[in-house]
Amino acid sequence: MTAKTRTPGLPIATTKQAALWIRSQLAREPWRAALAVLFAVVGAAAILVPVYVLGRLVDDVLAGADTSVIGAVIVQILLAALAAGVLAGAANYLISKVGETVLANLRERALEHALLLPLPVLEKAGKGDLLSRINEDVAAIAKFVSNVLPAAVFSLTLVALSYVAIFSIDYRIGLGASIAVPFGLIVLWVYLPRVGPTIAAERVAMSARSQALVSGMQGLPTVHAYGLENDQLNHIDAASQRARARILSSTQGLSRVVSAGKIVQYIGLAVVFYISFVLIRDDQQITVGEATIVALLFYRLFAPMQNLLFSFNEIQAAVEGIRRLVGLINSEMVREKGSGTEPQGAGLELENLQFSYDGHTTVLHDVSISIAEGERVALVGSTGAGKTTVAAIAAGTLKPDRGQAKIGGVDLSELGSKTLRKHVAIISQEVHVFSGPLFEDLRLANPFADHDALHNALHTVGALHWVENLPEGIATMVGEGGYQLTAAQAQQVALARLVLADPAVAILDEATAEAGSAGAHELEHFAYEATQGRTALIVAHRLTQAARADRVVVLERGRVIEDGPHAKLLKSKGRYAELWSAWEGRAKDSVNDDDIEAQQAGT
Template identity: 30%
Template sequence: MTAIDSGQTSGLATLRRGLRLTPEFRRGISGTLLLALVATVGRIVVPVAVQQTLDRGLRPHGGPDIGFIRTAVLVCGAAVIVTAVAAYRMNVRLYRTSESGLAALRVRAFRHVHDLSMLTQSAERRGGLVSRVTTDVDQISQFMQYGGLMIIVAGGQLVMASALMVIYSWPLALLVWAVFAPLAFALRFFQRWLSKAYGAARERVGDMLSAVSESVVGAPVIRAYGAEERTARRIGESVDAYRDAQTHAQRLVALTYPSTELASAIATAAVVVAGTELGIGGHLTTGRLVAFLFLVTLFVSPLQVATEVLNDAQNAIAGWRRVLGVLDATPDVADPGPEGLELPRGAIEVRFDEVSFAYPGGPTVLHGVSADIAPGSRVAVVGETGSGKTTFAKLLTRLMDPSSGRVLIDGVPLTEIRFSSLRERIVMVPQDGFLFDAGLADNIRYGRPAATDEDIVLALTELGLADWLQGLPEGLRTPVGQRGESLSAGERQLVALARAYLADPDLLVLDEATSAVDPATEVRLQRALEGITRGRTAISIAHRLSTAEAAGEVLVFDHGRIVQRGPHAALVEEPGRYAELYASWAAQLDR
């Protein structure tokens, strides 16, 4: 089985792979970078204007040269405006390309999750899969919009400011760098502490949310058992733990954030002292010295946001790595695609040829099972819990592939059939009837989107469920709630069955599909199914042996092998596993 990797590829490698997989990001990148260059030039306009005014406008004799200063200010003002326009254009382009790229990435990852095999999907926590197409991508988006932008702008600002410093006075430039360099170094450490503290807070928030959800989801149990105080205490503890983690992180922020202010003041003082000495020696003008004071302020904001940006960058890279992890996982039950075969319509013949199966890392649950199921036959699969009957159904519908052996449909290996054809022809109804948060009709229509309301009513009628439908307050419009939880477990199964029936498959596989339905309804359904599946192949996996009695043939599973097969009437007469199962079923019915 493929496992989804979130391994430790380096940040740079992740970035490279990410860019390759998302060509949208690269569109128009050179133009954007050019605009960025123009946008950062504007950052040093003010110090230049100050220097020019002080050195060339304010003449030592004869008062200020207003004409020159006016020209300088106008030129600089124009530069500021050009800069702003460039920054605006750059922003819009960046947002557009990054968001288009991320939306495409999100959708690609989403589709890929559905393409992964059932085993890969269920090995992951649901929330984990969801976060790979939601928060992980949001994190990249947030980084692109804030941190990424900041890196471009602030980075450019630092480079420009440094360049101008070197032009004005390289010794002073060195001095300023000497003051800030240790801070930049320290910020790496700060960032590590902070990221740990934020990580801890994130973990606490998860604990808190799950504790809070107890008071809502578990309300009936809490009420029935008078566990209010205990629950309140548990919630209180997790709420406090989260608050403490937040406070701890904030303390670190409060400690590290102002350090930039101090560094900048030290740099300013150093510039004043050294600059004055240089000036006395005739190596520096007043304007350049004062311009340095302005240039130092340009160092403050990039360094102040550096820890946050680094954090964002780290989260974004981690997020990107997780999203790529999904895209890199190869589906181990793969669709042969357009090269695959198309099955003609008509009743389906199934053949299991020496099929064995073991769950990854687990023991073998099916041992060389061979069976032929004739087209149009009605087969019941019975056996105790863990005997391999559900595995049989999953292999039959290609939710999983056998470890060895082959499954053939109408003589064609299952693996060579195109998924579009396979899913149309073979439909399984699982035990847990999952419904989407929509109306009843939309849920049933899920099996055949083109179906009209009349088709749906007809299907329900054919299944003998017309009475049930009539009893529903809003009929076909009845909302089923999240996961269908507004309906009872039995009703959900009815909907799931109708959904599969409407899809009109040639092979219908029922995996305990009516286990939660009341006996009278179940029997009614069984009969209805008998009628409507005529001409199709039907395989039911059943707990209740009434299903077996109705079937044309019974496959009896025991410890991963088919131990008996034949019609109910014959099997019940011969000593063996089936007779035992039947005896205990009968005892339950009648005691």
């Protein structure tokens, strides 16, 4: 058996690996798990008491006992029912609590590892796969934990105790009742090899549906621009149809196994009746009351066994969900944790970087950039020159195919994720504002930031005035369902997070691009303030940013072609001077920044 089952998306753990992970989690809840099992066993035993009492009543009546025994029987049944209800409730509560604790740990660990996935891995696997694991798989497991698991544990306990009770009356009837077991196993043997792949295919189809929805939403401006609404809807509809077909297939399979299970149960009941009749007829080897007990016990198994069969798809879906989440947790795709070595200093060294996204087309060719501690370096170049790729490698988001990215003499891969994020932060033009109070959004960068720290950070990036004018100030709900921030305001929030995180190295990848021409110069100033005293690599969206930097590095077609201060590069009359001349031309030609950007891209 391979270590992991490989799929087109993210890896899936084997059933054995998933079971080992669950066992390790249950080991953290030994007493609660033990009490849950104890209550389930005693509660199931209490359910069997009325059956025994009724069977003995039959023998008493046949023996001519006084009718007053009926009163005692009623009291015994009521007490047993009360005990069974209390114990079953306690067992269900404890089982649910243990299951919810394990699920919470599973969800948190999976989310933690999802956040550590390198961007190329996520793009290759598809965001839909990840979203379906975090959403649909977690929902399937949660449904299993809250609805199916308590009932399944209780049902299995009841089945086991019922068989023990039947064997205790007469082993021959017990063997007859056990005839249902091999037939039931045959049904499962036929069904299980099909249901596993069916559920797995269902999950893959649901991942594809999620991917179609995500792609459509992310590309909405392009869809509208080219009138592709119908094509996109057809794509989503086709993915939804495939997912629905998979769900229908698994439901039909469940219906067949439930029907086969009913046939097996009635065959077992017929065998129990026949053996009981023979034993009563031949020398009264069992009493009528004992035959009644056996028949009632076996018939009582119909309901729990049916419940287990009806829940089989939900059980399989939960198992598959656990495998997918444990596969994510165990994923070798997650960035290596490293040794957690602390860098000595904050100088950034990019040495002989070479990188390809597809393994064939090289986008960076031996790129080397050295940034001294506290120095700001602007990275400029035409569209597609490789600027964003360099920024991602410098931030540790991408790993170069060849070469090294170092901070304070330590390779980024040796820092470990937590140490890396402690020392390096990246801000891109795509800024996400999380739903919730604004102060909670800011504290994502520093959970321990107090009121003064939050206000100082907002003041540094020029956001304090508009934040104080919000309906509830810094406590205003923002993001989805709350106050909608403008693109410039969202960028200021990102810059405030940078100030609060206080990393030694800051990477700004066109962090002012979404502000628009009107607010660009102001946002550039605040980005400059936020990077004060830090080692900074700035992918300059506007050349005014480059002019304020200590040095400018010009990148073209994945190669460094110029490196030096702004004034020196202008005097050299090279590529940077051409870009700057085009930029300055906006004043006399009265063109806007977007025209200049287009001119840069085509130059």
